[in-house]
Amino acid sequence: MSTAPEQNGQKSVGGLDHGLAGLSLSSKTIHADDYLNTDTDVAPAMHVATTFRYNRNPDLLVPAAEQPDPFDPAVGHIYSRLSAPNTSRLEAILSSIFKGPALTYASGLSAFHALLVLLNPKRISIGEGYHGCHGVIGIHEKLTGLKKLDLHCPAEELQPGDVVHVETPLNPHGTAYNIKAFAEKAHSRGAYLTVDATFAPPPLQDPFEWGADIVMHSGTKYVGGHSDMLCGILVINPARLKEGWLKTLQAERVFLGNVMGSLEGWLGVRSIRTLEVRMERQSSNATKLVTWLDAALHPESASEKDAVSAETSKIVQTILDKIEHASLQKDAIKEGWLLKQMPNGFGPVFSISLKNATFARRLPSKLKLFHHATSLGGVESLIEWRTLSDATVHPRLLRISVGLEGWEDLRDDLLQGFKALAEEQTKLGQ
Numbered sequence: 001m002s003t004a005p006e007q008n009g010q011k012s013v014g015g016l017d018h019g020l021a022g023l024s025l026s027s028k029t030i031h032a033d034d035y036l037n038t039d040t041d042v043a044p045a046m047h048v049a050t051t052f053r054y055n056r057n058p059d060l061l062v063p064a065a066e067q068p069d070p071f072d073p074a075v076g077h078i079y080s081r082l083s084a085p086n087t088s089r090l091e092a093i094l095s096s097i098f099k100g101p102a103l104t105y106a107s108g109l110s111a112f113h114a115l116l117v118l119l120n121p122k123r124i125s126i127g128e129g130y131h132g133c134h135g136v137i138g139i140h141e142k143l144t145g146l147k148k149l150d151l152h153c154p155a156e157e158l159q160p161g162d163v164v165h166v167e168t169p170l171n172p173h174g175t176a177y178n179i180k181a182f183a184e185k186a187h188s189r190g191a192y193l194t195v196d197a198t199f200a201p202p203p204l205q206d207p208f209e210w211g212a213d214i215v216m217h218s219g220t221k222y223v224g225g226h227s228d229m230l231c232g233i234l235v236i237n238p239a240r241l242k243e244g245w246l247k248t249l250q251a252e253r254v255f256l257g258n259v260m261g262s263l264e265g266w267l268g269v270r271s272i273r274t275l276e277v278r279m280e281r282q283s284s285n286a287t288k289l290v291t292w293l294d295a296a297l298h299p300e301s302a303s304e305k306d307a308v309s310a311e312t313s314k315i316v317q318t319i320l321d322k323i324e325h326a327s328l329q330k331d332a333i334k335e336g337w338l339l340k341q342m343p344n345g346f347g348p349v350f351s352i353s354l355k356n357a358t359f360a361r362r363l364p365s366k367l368k369l370f371h372h373a374t375s376l377g378g379v380e381s382l383i384e385w386r387t388l389s390d391a392t393v394h395p396r397l398l399r400i401s402v403g404l405e406g407w408e409d410l411r412d413d414l415l416q417g418f419k420a421l422a423e424e425q426t427k428l429g430q
């Protein structure tokens with residue numbers, strides 16, 4: 001038997017929180033879609049239909065053009081390029097936890113494309129980061145003459161309507177930028193700040209608190225969390241709703257046709273239920289690994305509690321040249337902004353640069369717990385010789401996406417991998 005949304009005790013439309021304001025992140029990821037649950041199933045049913053029957057009562061037929069909000073999922077679904085049950089449930093949860101209306105897309109890059117179509121800037125100030133976003137900008141350069149400015153350009157170079165696009169934490173390094181400083185710079189010139197926050201979803205970072213106008217995610221990463229779905233997400237700062245961006249994005253998505261599939265909507269709801277526990281564990285695993293590696297590489301500056309044996313230090317120093325991660329941004333930590341903007345932990349991705357490119361090419365094949373693969377954010381730890389997928393990254397760099405395994409097991413796996421490389425080098429030298 002079906003239960004009408006109102007019978008769940010929550011308002012079906014209106015505010016973002018549907019009666020959940022003040023609850024914890026996990027309570028929201030588990031319940032923010034309850035108001036859309038019209039079945040008695042506890043686990044959401046999977047709906048794969050592309051088209052949905054109109055009302056049989058002819059008196060209740062209302063043309064889409066006359067609906068006050070044709071995209072309101074509580075009103076019902078028409079065609080899955082507009083909205084669909086599983087996707088709407090995921091979007092309800094995302095809107096609640098990201099604290100702004102959220103739309104999903106077929107991939108992170110299609111969300112970025114939709115963002116550029118919405119704002120249609122003449123200039124975009126952007127730095128390094130995920131190379132695919134530069135590919136999307138290339139398409140807009142061709143279509144509209146969009147021009148790139150450096151991320152750190154003087155404010156005077158920005159004009160009203162320009163976009164400052166900050167990816168933080170940054171792919172593939174895992175280092176963080178000061179969102180507030182970029183928001184102030186963009187807004188001082190009438191430009192918009194868009195933030196690709198893929199590497200630090202809630203509870204790690206809230207870009208709206210620091211002035212972002214639109215937040216973007218590759219939901220393929222931590223929102224999906226299990227390396228089995230493509231998803232892009234755009235979230236609008238509620239303070240910007242008056243610009244009409246939500247309605248425009250909804251309408252443009254219908255014609256761009258870059259909607260996420262219903263199966264992904266279902267997988268996304270299944271996955272996001274555990275977002276908070278996954279992020280907390282993956283973040284703390286990553287920071288513990290980075291602290292250990294840093295103590296082994298720089299034993300002279302390691303605190304007593306982080307100190308490692310001289311033998312471990314020697315092996316690590318033979319192979320490793322540099323580690324990058326937000327937890328090692330000492331100046332930013334001293335300045336205060338980093339811990340304010342990432343109060344619940346740093347992102348679960350970091351990078352290591354090895355002494356030479358041969359070490360970097362060979363390390364993944366020595367590891368047992370890290371899959372050698374691109375992408376990131378799943379429950380399993382990944383390592384990638386980054387030059388394989390991004391030619392702009394130097395060939396000594398490996399990107400590590402830390403999963404949910406025990407961090408000591410990951411530490412031991414890395415150490416035995418370093419050891420195997422060092423032994424191989426000794427043999428070759430003989």
Ligand SMILES: Cc1ncc(COP(=O)(O)O)c(C=O)c1O
Nearest residue numbers: 107108109130171198218220231
């Ligand atoms: C920071 C960042 N943004 C955007 C994307 C693109 O996302 P998708 O692969 O879902 O299109 C990625 C993918 O790796 C990414 O790392």
